[in-house]
Amino acid sequence: MPKTRESKNKESRSKQKDREIGEKDQEFKRWYESGLSIREIAKKAGTNYSAVRRALLRTKVKFRGRIDSSTEEMVVKMGKEGLSASKISRELKLNFNTVSRILKKHGLGRSRRKLTKEQIDEILNSRRRGESIYSIAKKLGVSTNLVAYHLKHSSREGYPTS
Numbered sequence: 001m002p003k004t005r006e007s008k009n010k011e012s013r014s015k016q017k018d019r020e021i022g023e024k025d026q027e028f029k030r031w032y033e034s035g036l037s038i039r040e041i042a043k044k045a046g047t048n049y050s051a052v053r054r055a056l057l058r059t060k061v062k063f064r065g066r067i068d069s070s071t072e073e074m075v076v077k078m079g080k081e082g083l084s085a086s087k088i089s090r091e092l093k094l095n096f097n098t099v100s101r102i103l104k105k106h107g108l109g110r111s112r113r114k115l116t117k118e119q120i121d122e123i124l125n126s127r128r129r130g131e132s133i134y135s136i137a138k139k140l141g142v143s144t145n146l147v148a149y150h151l152k153h154s155s156r157e158g159y160p161t162s
Contacts, residue, residue: 025055032056067094072102079108115142115150123150 024045031041042052056063071092078088085103089096103109115123119140126136133151137144 025059028052028055029059029061032061067098067102075099075102076106076108079103079106115140115146120150120154123147124154127151 028041028045031044032038036044038049038052038056042049045052071094074092075088075094078091079085079102083091085096085099088094088103089099092099100109119142122140123136126139127133131139133144133147137147140147
């Protein structure tokens with residue numbers, strides 16, 4: 001069956017669109033390889049991060065690592081010295097989430113401090129005796145937020161707090 005004029009026009013538009021996509025992809029690749037980040041390219045092109053990333057994937061670009069190995073080593077060293085992720089991120093001018101991800105990868109991630117049943121009971125009993133949240137926290141060596149959290153959640157579970 002011969003192609004109609006309409007189907008030829010559609011085919012032509014489709015090929016033109018494919019060429020345009022290819023040209024845009026190549027432009028994104030040139031920008032990326034010149035040092036722009038994916039977010040910067042998206043902003044410059046007036047599109048979103050995902051569209052730029054997909055275009056770069058189509059061009060088979062080699063993505064840059066987020067940070068070099070020496071920086072990662074420095075993060076690990078500082079983590080082993082006991083510095084918090086927040087302090088490391090400020091000192092090295094890195095995103096907090098990047099530092100946290102590296103520390104976690106090396107087994108240095110922040111561990112959530114769990115209170116024992118006895119400590120929770122002590123919080124409740126101290127509060128019943130009229131002690132302030134601050135004095136309870138100081139006595140147990142925990143934050144006032146943690147004391148308040150347990151008081152709030154214990155009352156939900158049916159433990160009287162006053």
